[in-house]
């Protein structure tokens with residue numbers, strides 16, 4: 170009874186177990202580890218079969234004795250031995266495949282398994298898979314039939330299947346009919362396989378007729394277009410007997426005259442599709458290595474879509490976040506989940522072969538019109554722009570191609586053509602042509618990408634995709650500051666949101682703080698919701714997002730104080746940068762009682778810098794330049810965006826301290842030069858198309874797209890979680906206007922600063938009378954600390970200013986100080 174119940178409940182449990190959906194199976198199949206395992210399995214099977222087949226050809230007569238017996242018996246009895254190198258199993262398999270099935274054509278089976286296995290496991294592509302499969306299927310029927318027809322006695326050539334087909338065909342069409350069917354089917358196969366056309370066939374036969382004519386026309390033949398094929402012909406020509414030369418020349422002519430275009434379309438993404446399953450119908454069929462119909466190699470490169478981690482994997486990583494000391498205050502904090510970002514589906518690029526071929530032809534034609542020969546063209550397809558890389562024929566001056574920029578743009582009738590001559594480090598010339606069907610790059614796909622999720626960077630930012638469709642992740646901590654410019658509506662605000670979103674997806678609130686300056690008052694308001702998690706602000710201010718100019722000046726100066734403080738901490742900890750400092754702090758090697766604390770990174774974002782410079786000029790420029798120069802090591806990073814990249818906004822001093830710059834589309838070449846020190850940004854196509862310059866590198870990227878509702882969802886998600894009691898406090902700074910010479914009498918004890926007594930105690934305790942010490946310990950601005958020092962001097966607590974020496978402290982201990990203070994109070 171009990172067992173019945175048990176088995177019942179087991180069956181119930183079984184039926185309750187979730188069934189694998191096809192999507193899950195597909196996902197598992199795309200898993201690189203499974204692909205590797207399956208690939209290894211295929212390669213080993215191929216080697217086993219191949220080896221046993223070869224051995225069968227040598228030993229099949231000796232192993233004949235095994236054939237008559239039942240498999241089970243042969244395998245079970247160890248005394249039965251086979252001559253086949255792969256043992257009884259090998260002998261049996263080879264007999265099955267060669268004798269009973271396909272004859273000699275059976276070798277196609279291990280060959281196909283081998284190329285499939287290599288592609289799956291190592292991404293090595295010996296042959297396009299789909300085509301090899303079709304060819305193998307055809308040949309597995311055709312070869313056995315042919316051998317059965319021409320050599321019916323040799324059964325290992327044709328196999329039993331060959332005899333069957335030949336007998337069946339013979340009964341249907343007789344021997345002559347069989348021969349015709351065999352020949353015709355082979356011709357059809359060759360025509361499809363090698364894309365025969367009437368011109369090609371005529372050209373091939375024509376070469377036997379035209380040599381004399383050719384010699385008359387072109388007494389000194391030379392190769393007009395230099396490519397591998399013609400090169401091989403040229404070398405062959407030298408080796409050949411003189412009377413074969415005409416043949417070769419006519420062959421060359423044939424290649425030049427060929428009007429149709431064929432080019433290789435080998436994409437990794439497509440390889441992926443083939444290796445897994447046929448779920449991407451838009452992916453084009455890969456073809457044979459590039460064929461040079463018009464004398465120029467044309468090759469198309471499209472990088473494979475980056476492997477996206479599934480939503481559950483990303484969320485698991487989020488959950489793993491935690492056993493880290495500084496996060497303890499908000500240990501339950503969860504980083505935003507992937508589903509907060511909008512799912513725009515897969516963004517596999519659909520290749521428009523016609524467009525590619527026509528652009529390629531136009532480029533080649535335009536260059537040919539100017540007598541510029543090229544030997545190879547390669548197309549790399551990005552989300553919005555395709556890069557045509559040209560290898561010019563030897564002797565062509567690069568400047569000539571560069572000068573044809575406008576002519577090429579005219580012939581392609583496209584805006585935004587950019588010529589990079591030469592592409593640094595590649596030895597080629599690049600022509601970037603905007604696609605007619607640009608693809609947006611959704612933030613979700615990039616955030617889910619392995620590259621971003623697994624990056625070990627301090628402040629990883631997933632900016633977008635490169636021209637070769639690769640995800641571009643960079644480290645803000647290494648940049649270390651970023652200047653961003655672009656005309657209105659070209660994607661600046663989206664770019665800023667992408668940066669902030671990237672950091673929100675990877676960093677715990679204890680690790681990074683934002684100081685947001687938004688004079689336009691609308692762009693960054695959404696981030697108000699995460700004030701107590703991620704924002705930093707001045708003490709006693711209401712709004713964390715700074716919109717007014719005076720507050721910006723105070724905040725910048727406050728950041729300078731924070732910077733000085735941090736340098737002091739670093740000095741005391743004897744480390745060189747924030748990373749080492751925090752590592753030491755986490756290892757509990759720094760004592761919090763001595764003022765040490767965990768230092769979060771601070772990212773200052775200024776949207777619309779031009780507005781600030783116009784209203785505050787030097788007052789803004791100086792602290793920004795100071796921060797930009799020094800703040801790198803202590804973890805303060807600046808991102809400054811502007812609509813107007815003119816020289817009075819981006820001054821020399823600002824530019825010199827911002828090595829990393831991003832340009833969205835700008836209105837003029839001068840603006841492009843101002844921001845990037847190079848032209849090109851005026852030719853971008855807008856909508857997030859951008860150039861990123863880091864040192865001498867200039868990279869074209871398509872910025873990721875994150876919409877306002879998505880940002881709102883993320884900030885809501887974070888804002889809904891437990892927060893710190895208040896925003897991260899920056900040191901207090903009072904502007905000169907507020908505490909400058911406002912008629913305060915330093916001799917009048919009633920007008921003393923509120924912090925006077927605290928300052929006096931500090932000075933006496935430490936027996937040090939310096940302004941900078943007060944600034945640091947009391948978190949004051951320079952002016953206020955200076956004024957307190959003057960009041961301390963007037964009260965007789967410290968001595969007068971003595972140049973480079975510290976002021977003398979006149980009160981020996983705290984007891985004497987308390988007596989002095991009480992005495993003054995009593996006098997009042």
Ligand SMILES: Nc1ncnc2c1ncn2[C@@H]1O[C@H](COP(=O)(O)OP(=O)(O)OP(=O)(O)O)[C@@H](O)[C@H]1O
Pocket residue numbers: 609610655656657658659660661662663664812856857858871872873874875
């Ligand atoms: N990376 C992108 N991908 C696709 N479309 C984009 C991208 N970036 C911007 N766009 C489009 O351009 C529009 C304007 O972008 P955005 O608001 O960022 O411009 P802006 O430069 O900040 O303008 P402004 O300076 O006037 O605020 C967006 O609404 C969006 O439609």
